[in-house]
Amino acid sequence: MTPPRTSSPVLVGRGDELAALTGAVASQPSVVLVAGEAGVGKSRLVRELLGRPELGPLRVLTGFCQPLREPFPYGAVLDALRTVGGYLGRVSLSPVTGVLRPLVPELAGHLPDPPERPDDPRHERHHLFRAVRELLSALGPVLLVVEDLHWADDGCRHLLRFLMADPPPNLTTLVTYRREDAPGGMPLGSAYRPPAGVASVLVELGPLDxxxxxxxxxxxxxxxxxxxxxxxxxxxxxxxxxxxxxxxxxxxxxxxxxxxxxVEVPALLRDAMAERLAGLPATGRRIAEAAAVLGVPATEDLLAEVGAVAPDRARVALTHALHSGVLHETADVRYGFRHALAQQAVYDTLTGPERQRLHLRALRALDHATPRPFMQLAEHSRRAGLRDDWLRHGEAAADRALEVGDPSTATHLYQRLLDEASLTPADVDRLAVKLGQVARGGLDQHDPRATLERLLDDHRLSTAARGQVRLNLGFLLIRQFDGPRHSRVVLEHAIEELSARPDLAMRARAVLAQPFVGATPLAEHLRWLREVEAFIASRADDEVRFALLANQLGSRMSIGDHTVMEELDRLPGTAADVAVRRHLARAHCNLADAFALVGHFDLARDFLDRGLRLTVGAGVPFTEGTGQSTRLHLDWYRGDWGTLADRAARLLEEYREMLPVAGEINLVLGCLAVARGDWDAAERHLADCGVRSVENSITPVALGGFAALTRLWSERGDPARACAEADRGLDLARRKGVWAWLGELAPAAVDAFRAAGRVEDAARLVAEFDAGLVGRDAPLAQVALKVCRALLAERDEAAFLLEEARRAADELGLRYYSATLSERIARVALERGDDEAVAALGEVAARFDALGASRDAARCRHLVRGAGVATPSRRGRRGYGNALSPRERDVARLLARGRTNREIAEVLFLSPRTVEQHVARVLRKLGAASRVDLLA
Incomplete structure (x- = not known):
């Protein structure tokens, strides 16, 4: 038998996968995701793809993510761009590409001068993303390959998500990753859904049979x-x-x-590498061992220094290691292992003393590198047994990660450092406080929570540091679905332990003062608010003052405190100090949310834009998440529903575990589902917006959920269930005592009570609502109060009050709210026998259609049909050919959710026979033989 080859000359068992990749690459723009565990053959499949003649003149750019990466956002993508200079000689590039000059110096001679730094920091990242996109679009057909995405930095994930969401027509993006090592199992940080017109394929590689x-x-x-x-x-x-x-x-x-x-497989693998190493000269073996210890591709000089190989012998030694298949060349003339398993196998051949010696040499070799590779220095110090150096470099790496906006890496490092049993009490105090500070602003909650809870029982922790740990734990708990109620207990305990730090104790009070958490009565929040306000007046320190104002102003505005309007100048537009900028970002985003709650929607958008600009580069992804959910809610109010459901679903994937963000997103998705008659989706989303556990809810979001559920059951013809949901919501409102948040619940409840014959309950609610709004700045609630009065008024007065409410809704820019009021006005006119009522209902139906509120539009047309008038056409009488008509799209959407003809008829106010005809046309036009095919 001939000696075994170093690898298979043919690709085995991956024919279908290779065909799928080839087809996707040929259909630019396209996205290819290749997933599989270590050793399953992802890189081999990519190599086979690159050798396919079908690819033609495709330019291949490759970037690699490393496990011991230094904090450097966008690293893998920028590395892939370093080689494209030769293609840019005759290409005209816009000024925005100049932002890449300092990041990719190899291209400096081919790029225009950097543009002026934008005033809006949020645009800075967007400029970088646009620059990468334009550069790629100038290169002709391009295949961008990013290997091992599970090791990528957050910035790289965001950049790739941007490219995948809106790729230039000449680009294919291909990423490989191990799902089990990707954050949350999602290599891009959140679920990816290809946009229309972009070919996409996900290849999941499994073991061979x-x-x-x-x-x-x-x-x-x-x-x-x-x-x-x-x-x-x-x-x-x-x-x-x-x-x-x-x-x-x-x-x-x-x-x-x-x-x-x-022998078993692990030993076989070690033996295979050991035998190959044994065939190398001593210098070649030392080079390979140095590569295994370094863990990342390295230069020849670095390998020689760590392996103690003389410079004049290093090249020959490296050549032996390459020819034997132990090492291979990666990008940028660096050398490493072709697979992590190979690296580990060589590492395992070393004895403990040998490993320690090599890690010490690596530490010395890297100690003077510029920029400082803190992550690698920390790992080598730890493995060399240098506790003090591991602590010093690990903490520096974590601090650096936080500086460049990578809080997840910082959190992980602080946790690892705190696991060291030999830390001094001072070390534990310092690291525990840092972990809490970064964790409360990041996205990872459960691991930091467990660590912080464990630290509270650590006898080495001082009382002051324990108070800070407890404070940060309270901040984390208030963001978790099961945490707000417990967080109050934790924060009150923290106040006692922070007696020596009144500034921090006051931050706990500021959180306890936030009225929109749980069912705690407003009076208790006001007590805390007064204490915080008095403290702010006595402090001149910017960081402390703005940290407290970030909560204080939003809390007061959210309950309709009109005096806040006179104090907005207390917040500067920005600050040079990063810590202060984080507080300002939070302050603006909190105020934006508060303005949205009470109905100052223009102010909400203005403050939200400022707040999101301030989050750029500040390392506060949680604040950014709350701002994004506020934007979704504002788009719901304004009627910008075109892509709202898709955007909300994507954001929900990223923030699913965070109560303030996920709750609000679920509310928006639930409300959209109610407007479209998608009852199951509505119940599912609304159940997750806080209505199931009001003590652990974001109160105004939960109240919005009860309002939507009341409307849902009213629409489904179940007045008893509608009243039950209204009663639950009103019980929460009465316990809380903030009537400014009933802009949606009050009208829905009055409607339900009237339908159930509970007129006295409706009148009592209106009286309470009216009294609760005295002296409050709450435009949305004032519109709702007008609607409630109209619902209890006689017909003529009702029409007048509804008209008044609609004008107010229009002034606030509430397109959907205005359309529902227009429907009510038309229905009153229809009851009066007004000849113009039918035409008005047809116009309202068209408005609902434009929004995407198909259930509401169908209800209006049903009313028109009930009046004995032909249903107004939505878009004239034109034919749609093989395209779906608007009504057929509604039917197709419900079919895709598994609805029966009877259920579709109920939602769209159609006869079963009409639905049957629509279903037949939908199946024919979509090329589906049956409902099962359509679902597939």
Whole structure:
């Protein structure tokens, strides 16, 4: 038998996957995601793809993510761009691409001068994203490959998500990743849904089966076939992982296949690498061992220094390591292992003392590098047993990660450092406080929560530091679905422990003063508010003052405190100090949310834009998330529903575990589903907006959820259930005592009570609502109060009050609210016998259609039909050919959710026979033979 090859000459068992990749690349713009565990063959599949003649003159740009990466946002993508200078000589680029000059110096001579830094910091990142996109679009057909995305930085994920969401027509983006190592199992940080017109394919690579292992073994060994029992045993020992199969077979000098039975796979893999290492000269082995210890691709000089190989012998030693297949060349003339398993196998051949010695050499070699590779220095210090250096470099790496906007890396490092048993009390105090500070502004909640809770029982923690840990734990709890109620207890305890730090104790009071959390009565919040206000007046320190104002102004505005309008100049537009800028970002986003709650929607958008600008580069993803959910809610109010559901669903994937953000997003999605008659989706989303546990809710969001549920059951013809949801919501409102938040619940409740004959309850509610708004600045609630009065008034007065309410809604820019009021006005006119009522209902139906409120539009048309008038056409009488008509789109959407004809008829106010005809046309136009095919 011929000696085994270093790898299979043919690709085995991946024909379908390769065809899928080839087809996607040929259909630019396109996105390809290749997922699979370590050793399953992702990189080999990509190499095979790059050799396909079908790719034609495709320019391939490759970037690699590293496990010991230094904090450097966008690193893998920027690395991939370093080689494109030769293609830019005759290309005209816009000024925005100049932002890449300091980031990709290899391209400096080909790029225009950097543009002026934008006044809006949020635009700075967008300029970078646009610059990358334009550069790629100037290169002709491009395949951008990013390997091992599970190790990417957050900035790289965001940039790739931007490119995938709106790719230039000449671009294919291909990423490989291990799902189990990606944050949350999502390599891009949130779920990816390809936009229209972008080809997309997800390839999930699994282990090979027995037959495929047989074929792979035969190809590697250079024979036509191997015995079935050998293939079965090899499959058993390697679990079908192609890389492990290759490594095992590579170690077989003697074709005695019974050797497979002698040892388990991990040992086989180690032995394979050990044997290959043994075939190297001593210098070549030291180079390979240095590469294993370094853990990331390194230059020849660095490998020689760590491996203690003389410079004049290093090149020969490296060549031996390359020719033996131990090492391979990566980008930028660096050398490492072709797979993490190979690196680990070589590392495992070293004894403990040998590892320690090499880590010490790596530490010395990297100690003077510029910029400082703190992450690598920390890891080498830890593995070398240098506790003090590990602490120093690890903390520096975490601090640096936080500076560049990578809080997840910082959180992970602080946690690892705190696991060290030999830390001094001072170390524990400092690191515990830092962990809490970064964790409360980041997205990862559960691991930091567990660490902080464990630290509270650490005897080394001082009382003052324990108070800060408890304070930050309280901040975390208030963001979790099961946490707000418990957070109050934690924060009150923290106040006692922070007696020596009144500034921090006051920040706990500022959170306790926030009225929009849980069912705590407003009177208790006001007590805390007064204490915080008095403290602010006595402090001149900017960071402390703005940290408290960030909560204080939003809290007061959210309950309709009109005096806040006179104090907005207390907030500057920005600040040079990053810590102060974080507080200002939070202050503006909190005020934006408060303005949206009470109905100052223009102010809400203005403050939201300022707040989101301030979050750029500040390392506060949670604040950014709350701002994004506020924007979605504002778009709901304004009627910007075109892409609202998709945007909300994407954001929900990213913030699903964070109560303030996820609750509000679920409310928006639930309200959209009610307007479209998608009852199941509405119930599912509204159940997750706080209505199931009001003590642990964001109160105004929960009240909005009760309003939507009341409308839902009213629409479904169940007045008793509608009243039950209204009663639950009003019970929360009465316990809380903030009537400014009933802009949606009050009209829905009055409607439900009237339908159920509970007129006295409706009148009582209106009286309470009226009294609760005295002296409050709450435009949305005032519109709702007019609607409530109209619902209880006689017909003529009702028409007048509804007209007045609609004008007020129009002034606030509430398109959907205005349309529902227009429908009420038309219905009153219809009851009076007004000849123009039918035409008015038709116009309202068109307004609902424009918004996407298909259930509301169908209800208006149903009323017109009930009046004995032909239903007004939505878009004239034109034919739609093979395209779906608006009504057919409504039917298709409900079909796709598994609805029966009867359920569709109920939602769209159609007869079952009409629905049957629509269903037939939908199936025909979409090329589906049945409902099952459509669902598939």
């Amino acid at each position: 027995v037959d495929q292992v047989h074929d792979l073994a035969a190809a590697i060994l250079g024979v036509d076939a191997v015995p079935a029992e050998f293939a079965a045993r090899l499959h058993e020992r390697t679990a079908g992982l192609p890389f492990v199969v290759e490594e095992v077979l590579r170690a077989l000098r003697d074709p005695d296949w019974r050797l497979l039975d002698a």
